[in-house]
Amino acid sequence: MTVTIVGSQLGDEGKGALVDIWGGDADVVVRYQGGDNAGHTVVQDGTEYKLSLVPSGAIRGKVGVLGNGCVINPETLFDELDTLRDQGLEPDVRLARRAHVILPYHRVLDGIEEEAKSDDDLAAGTTGRGIGPTYEDKAGRRGIRVGDLLDPDVLRDRLEYAVPQKRALAEEIYGLDVENSEHADAFDIDHLFATYREYGERLKSESMTVNAGEFLSDKHTGDDELLFEGAQGTSIDIDHGIYPYVTSSNPTAGGAAVGSGVAPTVIGQGEVVGIVKAYLSRVGTGPLPTELDGTDSEEELADFIREKGGEFGTVTGRPRRIGWLDMPMLRHASRANGFTGIAVNHIDVLAGLDEINVGHAYELDGEELLTMPATTERWGDCEPVLKSFEPWDEVDWTAVAEEGYEAMPANAREYLDYISDEMSTPIYAVGIGPGRDETVVLDNPFEQ
Ligand code: IMP
DSSP states (O other): OEEEEEESSSSOSOHHHHHHHHGGGOSEEEEOSBOTTOOEEEEETTEEEEESSSOGGGGGTOEEEEOTTBEEOHHHHHHHHHHHHHTTOOOEEEEETTSEEOOHHHHHHHHHHHHHHHTTTOOOOOOSSSHHHHHHHHHTTOOOBHHHHTOHHHHHHHHHHHHHHHHHIIIIITOOOGGGSTTGGGGOHHHHHHHHHHHHHHHHHTTOEEOHHHHHHHHHHTTOOEEEEOOSOGGGOTTTSSTTSSOSSOOSTHHHHHTTOOOHHHHHTSEEEEEEESSEEEOSOSOOTTBSOSSHHHHHHHHHHHHHHTOBOTTTOOBOEEEOEEHHHHHHHHHHHTOSEEEEEOGGGGTTOSOEEEEEEEEETTEEESSOOSSHHHHHTOEEEEEEEOOOOOOOHHHHHHHOGGGSOHHHHHHHHHHHHHTTOOEEEEEOSSSTTSEEEOOOGGGO
16 A cells, blocks of 8 residues: 655645544655755644754654655755754665765755746745756766765765866856855765765665665555655646746656556555645745735735644744635646645634635636646746635634534534535545644544
């Protein structure tokens, strides 16, 4: 059995809580794309764990795998593992030998390329973690993979090929005076070789690397339950998102197969659960048709939701932009991922508002659209066709968590039923607060 959890919107839908809850029934939790640009906050037994790379299941004693579709910064990885160990946990994390490695020059280039793009409004508002430049090198066949860290001769050869090119890019295209900058080490082959060789030694001595496809397929045929944990969300998928304001990987369900080496036929026989936030939030740049930013009262509403929902980037701390739920975006996500169920989070955040709206459709060139256009420029021209819902009051959410779905305010249930109908997918869970206990679970995808 496999369960794949995917963000339905722009990331930050609160996937971590569901991965944590359903991960209890999994033996292995797998990340298949992205790197330390993902921010998961997992609360367990009153302790908050902030992770950006380690699969959150590793907190609950599961095997955590970073698949070949991931880009891995070893510095972040070991920092997170050491912190978890200091907190008394014993995380078991394995890395695909085919996964690509983020090097310091990728981070430097991420920063300077974003700055260069900002003149043309093309900056994606990246997390600055070097994600895009690392995937560029992967596609350009000059990347360094986890397996290369285990073999000093290969590592040296790869660095000698790649680093002078990266240095030339920084110096000659972007005008960085590398030698006299704080980034000199990031482009120094000897320094990089010594540091990354040491990471390789540690990976080897702790037996942390695997042939992920083989490792996971063996687990699957051995009757282990696999949970695939998507990072980011469908609308910032490099293929299906709002290009170029996207991340550089495939958070959509198809990425689970390509990014892990487990066959699509295996993943397709399992469950694919979409995580939906009850409104929209966005940390990056680009258009956002249902954004609450047009009038003073909209901005006040956005501030209220931002504060109440804790809408500040987990990785960067940036305040997030806020909008009404965008239904064409969710229909697009349902089609691209083939959801078998959804979880709707943050329904409590909307409690007590005077009005609740949803972008039910778009109006574009006099036509009504029910799904997203394929170009971001056309998406930016869309005017939302709003649908209003009766608001619901603040209630004792702890009591709701104990009593279950029927204890939820009737108007909130009407809102949830609408989402489920429009996405043609049943609701498996509703998030009513940040803790694990503050989720009303209707169904467990591992028991479908
Ligand atoms: P990158 O992934 O750092 O290259 O950033 C590319 C785009 O994806 C930017 O708009 C980021 O804000 C966005 N992004 C990356 N990771 C996350 C995430 O975990 N949640 C929400 N947005 C993200």
